[in-house]
Amino acid sequence: MRNAYKSPLQGRYASKEMLYLFSEDKKFKTWRKLWVILAETEHELGLNVTAEQVEELKKYSEEINYEVAENWERKVRHDVMAHVHAYGEQATTAMPIIHLGATSCYVGDNTDLIIMYEALEVIRKKLINVIDKLAKFADEYKEMPTLGFTHLQPAQLTTVGKRATLWIQDLWLDLQEVDHILAHKRLRGAKGTTGTQATFLNLFEGDYEKVKKLDETIAKKLGYEEVYPVTGQTYSRKFDSIMLNVLSNVAQSAYKFSNDIRILQHLKEIEEPFEKTQIGSSAMAYKRNPMRSERISSLARYVLCDALNPAITASTQWFERTLDDSANKRISISEAFLAVDAILEIYMNVADGLVVYPKVIHKHIMAELPFMATEVILMEGVKRGGDRQELHERIRVLSMEAAAQVKQEGKENDLIERILKDNHFKMSEEEIHHILKPENFIGCAALQVDDFLQNVIAPVLKENENILGADGEVRV
Numbered sequence: 001m002r003n004a005y006k007s008p009l010q011g012r013y014a015s016k017e018m019l020y021l022f023s024e025d026k027k028f029k030t031w032r033k034l035w036v037i038l039a040e041t042e043h044e045l046g047l048n049v050t051a052e053q054v055e056e057l058k059k060y061s062e063e064i065n066y067e068v069a070e071n072w073e074r075k076v077r078h079d080v081m082a083h084v085h086a087y088g089e090q091a092t093t094a095m096p097i098i099h100l101g102a103t104s105c106y107v108g109d110n111t112d113l114i115i116m117y118e119a120l121e122v123i124r125k126k127l128i129n130v131i132d133k134l135a136k137f138a139d140e141y142k143e144m145p146t147l148g149f150t151h152l153q154p155a156q157l158t159t160v161g162k163r164a165t166l167w168i169q170d171l172w173l174d175l176q177e178v179d180h181i182l183a184h185k186r187l188r189g190a191k192g193t194t195g196t197q198a199t200f201l202n203l204f205e206g207d208y209e210k211v212k213k214l215d216e217t218i219a220k221k222l223g224y225e226e227v228y229p230v231t232g233q234t235y236s237r238k239f240d241s242i243m244l245n246v247l248s249n250v251a252q253s254a255y256k257f258s259n260d261i262r263i264l265q266h267l268k269e270i271e272e273p274f275e276k277t278q279i280g281s282s283a284m285a286y287k288r289n290p291m292r293s294e295r296i297s298s299l300a301r302y303v304l305c306d307a308l309n310p311a312i313t314a315s316t317q318w319f320e321r322t323l324d325d326s327a328n329k330r331i332s333i334s335e336a337f338l339a340v341d342a343i344l345e346i347y348m349n350v351a352d353g354l355v356v357y358p359k360v361i362h363k364h365i366m367a368e369l370p371f372m373a374t375e376v377i378l379m380e381g382v383k384r385g386g387d388r389q390e391l392h393e394r395i396r397v398l399s400m401e402a403a404a405q406v407k408q409e410g411k412e413n414d415l416i417e418r419i420l421k422d423n424h425f426k427m428s429e430e431e432i433h434h435i436l437k438p439e440n441f442i443g444c445a446a447l448q449v450d451d452f453l454q455n456v457i458a459p460v461l462k463e464n465e466n467i468l469g470a471d472g473e474v475r476v
Contacts, residue, residue, distance in 0.1 A: 009335055012475055013299065013342035021119045022334040025064070030114055031083060031107040032061040034218075035098055038190065041217045042100060045210050047203055053094040060090040080104040101199045102190060105234050105321075109188040112333070113235065114222065116243055117185050119337045124178050126344035127250065128460070129470040131171050133351035135457050138164035142449035145438035146269070146361050147368055154368040157438060160270070160356060162445040165452050167260070170253035172456065177246045188235040189215040189227030194320040232320030240310035240333060247340045248307040254343045255300035258293040261350065265290045269361045273353030292350050292474060299339045299346075306336045348472025365438050367406075370415035371399060376435050381425040394424050 010019060020026055036057045043049040065086050073082035080099075088095030099106070142161030147154055192199050197211050204210040219227045228235050264270040265288070272292045309332035313325045374395045381391045402415035416432055419425055461468065 009338040009342065014338035015341055015345055018119060018122055018338055018341040021115050022338065026115065027111055028064050028083060029062060030111040032064070032087060034107045034110055035087065036061050037218050037221045038102060038106070039094065039097055039100065041214055041221070045204070045214060049097045049100065053097055056091040056094045060087065063090065065090060080107060101203050103193045103233060105188060106190055109235050113187055116333065117182065120178060120182060123250065123340055123344065124182065125467045126341070126348060126470060127171060127175055127178065128464045129468060130344060130347045130351055131168055131457060132461055132468050133348060134164050134168045135453055135461065137351065137354060138168060138449055139453055141356060143446045144358065145365060145442050147364050156372060157365065157441040159442050159445040159449070161449045165449055167257045168457060170256060172460070174249045174253055175460070177249060181243065181246060185224055186226035186228055187219045187222065187224050188231055190218055191231045194233055195231040234321045237310065237314040237317050237325055240329065241314045244307040244310050244336050247336045248304055250340050251300035251303035251343060254296050254347050257347065258296035258300070261293040262290045267364065269357055269364065271355045272350045292346050296343050296346050299343050303336055303339050306332050345472040346474055348470065349474050352471065367413050369436055369438065369441070370413055372441060373436055374399060377419060377425065377427070377432065380427060380435065384426045386424055386426065391424060394422055398422065
């Protein structure tokens with residue numbers, strides 16, 4: 001439909017697999033699956049639910065009569081009861097026992113949790129694939145010197161690969177948080193209207209063990225080992241905040257990477273992929289705008305702000321529940337997942353196609369390295385019999401003169417030439433240029449890359465090798 005609003009997350013950014021997870025089809029089929037399992041478990045535990053009724057529910061569990069449900073919702077103004085009635089019009093024999101003993105949050109909350117966990121698995125897969133692509137990049141460029149920056153001012157040298165390990169480590173920390181959530185998955189279960197399970201206790205004629213068995217069995221049939229030990233009518237909305245904080249963490253890491261790439265592309269040192277037919281600007285045909293990295297930044301900013309939504313919701317839930325979470329939750333949770341999914345798709349694409357320009361990087365190094373090398377030159381001058389304090393003053397004066405030439409006259413840094421002409425240092429051109437080799441100034445950077453990739457990242461990639469090989473897609 002071109003005459004009605006469509007979310008850009010659907011049309012431009014998120015993947016099909018993530019869009020399906022937050023689709024109506026996924027939601028309502030999961031509701032029906034929950035109703036089938038509820039009825040089946042109640043039958044197994046001795047309630048007046050027949051095997052025939054359970055089979056009839058199974059028969060129609062995938063055939064959702066959406067128009068009937070929509071008509072019922074307009075009449076009753078309640079989405080769960082609308083779908084109960086719609087389901088009952090198909091499974092007529094089972095109609096009396098659909099949703100028996102349950103409250104709306106039985107299907108609503110359990111479904112939300114199931115979808116979030118499955119969506120987080122998708123995020124995890126893409127996160128690991130980004131790490132894999134960056135690890136290859138870091139290994140390839142672990143020894144290539146580059147100008148380091150602190151405060152966005154030239155600092156000591158690092159290597160291109162070492163800088164990439166900083167991006168990887170952020171994602172590795174995010175992965176640990178993702179894995180923590182997935183290692184402690186739990187459903188709401190069957191807790192009743194205010195979480196007391198009073199209706200179920202009545203149905204089972206006071207048998208608390210059967211009430212607990214119902215709760216546990218439903219979760220296990222859905223593939224979950226745990227349920228929340230206590231709930232109000234809903235699972236604690238604190239979990240939504242925890243989940244979006246993890247998504248925000250991923251967005252923060254991607255945001256930092258994208259900003260670094262945007263600056264590096266400005267410096268013409270490293271560029272994101274740029275296709276042969278891609279247009280950088282509608283007016284300036286020569287431009288190669290970093291649109292992928294800018295899109296990561298833009299979507300990440302949205303996620304960072306969106307994470308505030310469930311935080312406010314969690315802190316303003318009254319007693320056992322209030323419904324002001326519902327409309328907000330429908331938007332904020334799904335869009336956070338869709339946005340992070342899009343971020344990681346683009347991140348994979350960029351990480352897999354980074355273009356490095358060694359000559360530009362070297363040029364920038366050599367424009368600053370003479371200043372950085374002055375301490376080594378000073379020490380060498382002292383070894384040759386010079387006075388440390390006198391040489392220090394000479395270097396200070398010469399450095400200021402060279403800096404003035406660069407800043408005020410726009411000329412090249414000629415500090416080395418000035419030092420060579422100064423008889424105080426007693427050093428040959430060959431000796432000074434030997435000192436000025438960039439690889440002399442990278443410290444342990446290359447070794448750190450090896451240690452990090454081999455001891456920290458390689459085990460993670462080995463453990464997850466079955467999900468490697470994904471490629472990111474930039475849709476528009």
